[in-house]
Amino acid sequence: MGHELVCWKCGASLAALTLPLRRLEECPRCRAQLHVCRMCLEYDTTVATRCREPTAEEVRNKEGANFCDFFKPRPGAYTAPNTAEAERARAELDKLFGKG
Numbered sequence: 001m002g003h004e005l006v007c008w009k010c011g012a013s014l015a016a017l018t019l020p021l022r023r024l025e026e027c028p029r030c031r032a033q034l035h036v037c038r039m040c041l042e043y044d045t046t047v048a049t050r051c052r053e054p055t056a057e058e059v060r061n062k063e064g065a066n067f068c069d070f071f072k073p074r075p076g077a078y079t080a081p082n083t084a085e086a087e088r089a090r091a092e093l094d095k096l097f098g099k100g
Contacts (some may be wrong), residue, residue, distance in 0.1 A: 004075060008038040009063075011078035021073055023065055034073070037062035041072040 005014040012029035037043050042053045049058050053070040095097045 005073055006076065006078045007032055007034065008074075008077040010034070011080070014073075019073065021071075023067065033063070033065040035065045035071055037066065037068075039073055039077045040068075040070075041074045042070055043074065045079075 003053045005017070005019075007014060007027040007030060009032035010027060010030040011025055014034070016026070016028065017025060017034075020088060021034050023038075025033045026032065027034060037050060037059050040051075042051050042056065043062070044050060050062060051058070051070075056068055056070045059066045061068060
């Protein structure tokens with residue numbers, strides 16, 4: 001397996017956990033719930049419901065434990081906040097709107 005399972009919220013390794021993840025499984029480091037949309041292979045921010053599984057019932061809270069039967073843990077689910085990218089975008093907007 002190329003990518004290991006990591007917490008979607010803090011990036012901690014979840015290698016010690018037994019699969020399949022239980023519904024109320026938590027990250028050993030930050031205690032974030034893990035059976036959540038943000039941790040799933042089907043999670044996709046480019047889709048209206050943020051889920052690629054067409055028959056899945058919509059889950060409103062993407063960061064709370066759910067009962068979805070289509071849940072499959074996604075390796076590498078953690079994305080570090082990209083502050084450099086945000087700064088660049090802000091600078092571009094300031095240029096566009098004549099600030100600075």
